[in-house]
Amino acid sequence: MSMHPPSTRAAPQLDVQAIRQQFPILGERVHDRPLVFLDSAASAQKPNAVIDSMANTMRHQYANIHRGLHWMSERTTEAYEGVRDLVADFLNAPSREEIVFTRNSTEAINLVAHSFGALLRPGQAVLVSQMEHHANLVPWQMLRERAGIELRIAPITDAGDLDMDAYSALLADGKVALVAMTHMSNVLGTITPARQIADLAHAAGAQVLFDGSQSVVHHKTDVQALGADFYTFTGHKLYGPTGIGVLWARRDLLERMPPFLGGGDMISTVTFEHATWANIPHKFEAGTPAIVETIGLGAAIEWVSKIGFDAIAAHEADLTAHALERLVGVPGLNIVGSPRVRGGVGSFTMADVHPHDIATLLDRNGIAIRAGHHCAEPLMRRLGLSATARASFGIYTQKEEIDVLADTLVRIRDFFV
């Protein structure tokens, strides 16, 4: 199993201790044990840079944005719109106007399902994979009900990779208008071959949306290099605030799409009879946005960028390799899937111990992991499982924490068997 991205030059070292100092929550104790937080894939913890940027905004420079003519409003507007530049840069988007702020990935995908979906007609299809998070499945099911389109499911291999032959076959009849696919599985850790997926989709006349909720956290994202048409991610997994997510889409698509939500700030003019829409991206941002959270997202992106994805990816590859090695040694433990390229997320099961019992017993030892279907029920069914335990690693994860996990799993197994 190789790690992503394959690093040719020596990757810069991450000073994990110095990083941990910036996360106050990592000093907390749980059930009288030091917190071992291995649930970052559900939501990451926040560094002081993010917390302080939000608090300081509210303390020193805050007002509603865009419509205000006064100093506080102008400065806050600058801060908010400045984050659009940061995000465009972060994704290597061609233009800042292609960045739309949403609440989270889920809303970003729903926005596309509504607004791009409004352009689709019966006879056209949307194609997703078997390993989607519900956020990238349910909106398309709902669109199917609304618009009478077809929903196709690309299968995965037993190893947890997209079955590329089957994928190609599903594109063959040219009816697929949109491929909506995860860029990294939140259950298996699989990093999908985005460029290849996009090329095949484009050759078949389809647009491509990548759900980057998991993947933007672990390596550098370049929407142009990936050949994406839509890309979504969510702030709270990127060490940023809750309540803020991002949709990037190609300008011409955004311009063709009707607006999603109606209200203030998304209009150009309104009469009782009729409204005309503002230019992109504002057409898609109705009402007072999550101003402070957007500014906090900017702080998160700056913070992550300063550390750099070379160092982050190398650190996480290191952790993942260590985890696979240690977990394989736990009696009765089975790692779910062995994708070709994987990020710092992995699921496992244990003979004779239900994932919920694993999670609770780990928690009693201060170790936070997830157990359940991870909002990917259809994938669970595909895998023949009802639930898995999942450990996920972040920028602040230490090898020692993985050792504590492995040791505790051994004890849990003993307890039950």
Next chain:
Amino acid sequence: MSMHPPSTRAAPQLDVQAIRQQFPILGERVHDRPLVFLDSAASAQKPNAVIDSMANTMRHQYANIHRGLHWMSERTTEAYEGVRDLVADFLNAPSREEIVFTRNSTEAINLVAHSFGALLRPGQAVLVSQMEHHANLVPWQMLRERAGIELRIAPITDAGDLDMDAYSALLADGKVALVAMTHMSNVLGTITPARQIADLAHAAGAQVLFDGSQSVVHHKTDVQALGADFYTFTGHKLYGPTGIGVLWARRDLLERMPPFLGGGDMISTVTFEHATWANIPHKFEAGTPAIVETIGLGAAIEWVSKIGFDAIAAHEADLTAHALERLVGVPGLNIVGSPRVRGGVGSFTMADVHPHDIATLLDRNGIAIRAGHHCAEPLMRRLGLSATARASFGIYTQKEEIDVLADTLVRIRDFFV
């Protein structure tokens, strides 16, 4: 002009100085002058209680909610769901399950326009007033395009009150399925006679939505006493965070309405073929919510409730009376509207000085007000104006600030005439 609510007993006094101490931003200077913030109707400033509750959540007790089995997740879930109880209490809602968290008022109204709107059929009508914020007009225009319903506009009087006779007449044919009306105008300050509006609507077979974005800030809200069927408000105007709003709706309505956004947390089970929905309110909350912001909203509600709406309403009535008195004395100044009952928001124009010039010159003196159409273009047209200047008062506003406003307006007029 009377104030709302008519206070019979002696209202408790507000210690404005002590309150101001809790808002760090009020100590800021703008253009070398102390900040005089008279733009709370656009968005209010935040007390330490709110800022600290958000920062402390991120510092000490944070994880994703609902699906987690570990301590951090369970505690964060409790904090988040605890706010649902607080909000239910705040609105005197019959049940916590009737509280849906959204990004803001705008999204709350759009949710109703989509999900309740999905139950409407051509031939049915939605009725709004001439003084709606775009947030309560554009979503209904968009529904009209989607669903072929009719949109009716209830006129207002020159004083800025809802024309009750015309309103009744518009209900007479029984085709109106929903009345969607502001509970307080963000331009005129008008507090609408909600109970009467609701009674007339119900008698005509319609449901009623009140846009409480402005009104919840100024006096105690009781959705049952108002006879509301839907009620919306937005956290950032209530001294709370951005990125969080509330929809309250009657349980049976929420149960009948299809979901709005699809994704994690809003489902009961998902297969590739089909999804079934979670119970209310979760059916309407897709994806990771604005967790920290919801907790911050809880802090805002607790903070406001501790001060109490008797004291707040009395303070604001006092300020409004003082402002009307002082502004009437400014040469060339015209106060827009004279509604029967008004809250602490008022618009004005000045002969020979454009509202934008007023706003900029006030800003140069440290005074923040709004100028423009206030996201209520159709109302502007009704009033025969292209823009107004608007001053709005909050819990932290002092009479002295109104004096500074009035004095500076006199000087601005002199400058231009």
Next chain:
Amino acid sequence: MTTITAERDALYDRLIVERARAPLYAGRLDEPDLQGDGRNPLCGDKTHLDIALNGHHIRDIRHQTRGCAICTAAADLMVEHVRGGTVAQAVEMSERFRAMLVGPSPVVEGQSAPLGALEVFAPLRSHKARIRCAELPWIALKEAFSHVDG
């Protein structure tokens, strides 16, 4: 080892682990008078109950459970406790069990009728997300009883 079996999991009492590993009342009845199902889509836990009545008495009862240790043990211990009693007694026990887990304040010992071995689940109070595991068999029981009368 000690850290697992000692105070650290009052939550996983020996009894729970034993019953999860080797339930005493697992299986089906040939001709049940009542049947009930409980399902937790969150984790895929399932329990099925077969009940044989004798008038208002629960003459026999068996469960078939696929779930975590808490769910399986809860099913087995529930069956043990309601077996031989009346439907009304089972309903009342269900209410007390629920009160123990989610009632306004922890049940004070000796104040209400004791729940016997079922009290091993009391520490779940502070693990809200796991309470539904212990409740699942009781939900199935309620469903089975919903067919009584009528």
Next chain:
Amino acid sequence: MTTITAERDALYDRLIVERARAPLYAGRLDEPDLQGDGRNPLCGDKTHLDIALNGHHIRDIRHQTRGCAICTAAADLMVEHVRGGTVAQAVEMSERFRAMLVGPSPVVEGQSAPLGALEVFAPLRSHKARIRCAELPWIALKEAFSHVDG
């Protein structure tokens, strides 16, 4: 008074206030060769331009503006500055005006061709929300010129 008229509003130069109160070039032309409109829906500001050409020269030009002081004065001073020049000169001036307001760095005096009285608008740089007020007449001019050629 002093606080208003002094440094506090470099922004509202005397010239701006005078031209807003009594514009010198307000009005319409009888038979304009070009017309252009600018509209800011945010505040309802409107400006209309009538232009009479003589070859590539702007022989005459008038504006009709309903707007704030900055918009009105900007229209009047723009008209004054482009009148008599060529279309190309006006376009170039428009670019320098824009650079003064939103260019990467404040225009250094003497570095590019001076904008003369139009420089009274330079302090708008730090009032982003008002820049469109000063730009509105230039947007109308651009619209008018878009009909040139072809």
